[in-house]
Amino acid sequence: MYLITVFGNLLIILAISSDSHLHTPMYFFLSNLSFVDICFTSTTIPKMLWNIQTQSKVITYEGCITQIYFFLLFAALENFLLAVMAYDRFVAICRPLHYTVLMNPRLCGLLVLVSWMMSVLNSLLQSLMVLWLSFCMELEIPHFFCEINQVVWLSCSDTFLNDMVMNLAAGMLGGASLSGILYSYSKIVSSIQGISSARGKYKAFSTCASHLSVVSLFYCTVLGVYLSSAGTHSSQSSATASVMYTVVTPTLNPFIYSLRNKDIKRALKRIIRVPVM
Numbered sequence: 225m226y227l228i229t230v231f232g233n234l235l236i237i238l239a240i241s242s243d244s245h246l247h248t249p250m251y252f253f254l255s256n257l258s259f260v261d262i263c264f265t266s267t268t269i270p271k272m273l274w275n276i277q278t279q280s281k282v283i284t285y286e287g288c289i290t291q292i293y294f295f296l297l298f299a300a301l302e303n304f305l306l307a308v309m310a311y312d313r314f315v316a317i318c319r320p321l322h323y324t325v326l327m328n329p330r331l332c333g334l335l336v337l338v339s340w341m342m343s344v345l346n347s348l349l350q351s352l353m354v355l356w357l358s359f360c361m362e363l364e365i366p367h368f369f370c371e372i373n374q375v376v377w378l379s380c381s382d383t384f385l386n387d388m389v390m391n392l393a394a395g396m397l398g399g400a401s402l403s404g405i406l407y408s409y410s411k412i413v414s415s416i417q418g419i420s421s422a423r424g425k426y427k428a429f430s431t432c433a434s435h436l437s438v439v440s441l442f443y444c445t446v447l448g449v450y451l452s453s454a455g456t457h458s459s460q461s462s463a464t465a466s467v468m469y470t471v472v473t474p475t476l477n478p479f480i481y482s483l484r485n486k487d488i489k490r491a492l493k494r495i496i497r498v499p500v501m
Contacts, residue, residue, distance in 0.1 A: 225471055225475050226270070232477075233262045235482075236488065237259060240252075242495060250312055250313075252332055256336055260302050265470065267295045268368070269470070288375065297346075301339055306439050307404045310408040314411055350390065365378065415428070438473075441476060441480075442473050446469050
């Protein structure tokens with residue numbers, strides 16, 4: 225599944241970069257999302273596979289902090305990019321005549337840059353706060369990677385500030401992105417309902433169907449992790465649920481976008497030299 229994730233997302237990036245017809249804001253954001261998916265899974269899965277192969281479930285303190293930093297970085301980036309892509313679909317469907325003016329290359333680059341900056345600052349702050357904690361003994365983290373909640377919970381220090389920052393970050397960053405996505409799609413649905421022809425409604429909905437599928441998959445699995453861990457208080461159930469959004473979701477994203485998108489399929493056929501009719 226890890227290899228499928230890496231090669232699938234690399235193919236999406238290659239298809240978009242090699243086809244001039246795909247040099248549009250929507251596919252620019254999609255190529256960034258594919259890159260983030262590769263990095264997101266590469267933060268945790270190679271180490272997990274190495275542990276399975278060597279039968280050694282050991283990670284150094286420095287390696288653990290590094291893993292926390294990059295995991296938070298790419299998880300936040302995924303979150304922001306999904307919100308940016310929802311805004312792009314909102315402008316395309318609700319403001320079609322102004323789309324090329326509003327979604328100009330400068331704004332697209334700025335949106336991605338701001339997403340990177342906010343993600344870096346968030347992960348840097350939370351990782352540095354973990355460094356301030358003291359640990360009483362050799363730890364066993366009941367997870368397949370250094371999940372920040374589990375690490376903070378095992379600390380011997382007062383973790384009030386860490387808990388507050390984690391909750392604020394989840395509420396402000398995750399909540400703001402999800403609210404933006406929900407608002408964008410509420411406007412999109414209203415606009416689609418105003419289209420008179422069934423063909424027009426289908427065409428408008430098809431432009432955002434893939435993104436809506438990815439958004440639903442990502443947020444449902446993330447919420448499932450926290451609801452399952454909160455409901456059962458079982459670290460094993462939390463680790464099992466975490467596999468969904470750290471492995472399964474990034475693996476399915478290339479299939480969702482390629483199978484439902486004629487432009488992507490056409491570009492992929494050109495890459496592998498399949499005749500396009």
